[in-house]
Amino acid sequence: MLVMTWLTGQGSGAHDHSGSVSAFKILRGTAVETRYAQAADSLVDPVDARQLHEGEVGVDPRDVIHAVRNERDGELLVSVHVYAPPIRELRRFTPRSEVPAPAHAFLRCRQPQAPQVAIVGGGYSGTMAAVHLVRKTTRLNMPMHVVMLDRQTSIAEGAAYRTPDARHLLNVPASGT
Numbered sequence: 001m002l003v004m005t006w007l008t009g010q011g012s013g014a015h016d017h018s019g020s021v022s023a024f025k026i027l028r029g030t031a032v033e034t035r036y037a038q039a040a041d042s043l044v045d046p047v048d049a050r051q052l053h054e055g056e057v058g059v060d061p062r063d064v065i066h067a068v069r070n071e072r073d074g075e076l077l078v079s080v081h082v083y084a085p086p087i088r089e090l091r092r093f094t095p096r097s098e099v100p101a102p103a104h105a106f107l108r109c110r111q112p113q114a115p116q117v118a119i120v121g122g123g124y125s126g127t128m129a130a131v132h133l134v135r136k137t138t139r140l141n142m143p144m145h146v147v148m149l150d151r152q153t154s155i156a157e158g159a160a161y162r163t164p165d166a167r168h169l170l171n172v173p174a175s176g177t
Helices: 124-139
Strands: 002-006 021-028 030-038 044-053 057-060 065-069 077-084 116-120 145-149
Touching: 021 044, 030 077, 044 057, 116 124, 124 145
Parallel strands: 116 145
Antiparallel strands: 002 077, 021 057, 021 077, 030 044, 030 065
């Protein structure tokens, strides 16, 4: 169970609850919940939005991708959230409208003789493997085409960095655990 407070303009990004059912009640203020559908390219498109006022309850089944936001000027939003079973992870998604234009490097065509490397998994390890490949081939002035494959649209954020479990400690010396 979580109690959250949201100032004007604050909200969650598009996310799901990885198979957990979510029920949340608005204790104070008004929440705007936007629901999304995932497209074939892994980006999400908004499909509907609703307002939940003080005292109202929202229930989201296991497969809902949504975002909750406080859009009321100068009004505090307070909500309580319950998940069953307890959340294992929050999977985040990128709404299509928030996608910036790709960097020039991503728009170049593959050179016919360039080796092609596919990295399965865009978490931290997969991203660092891609970074090292790009650095090395740049230093050698060697063309290479690198493709990253992942079900998530957020790159470099593997399961270890999405965990809601406070016992999962990262970036600390072994003596600090």
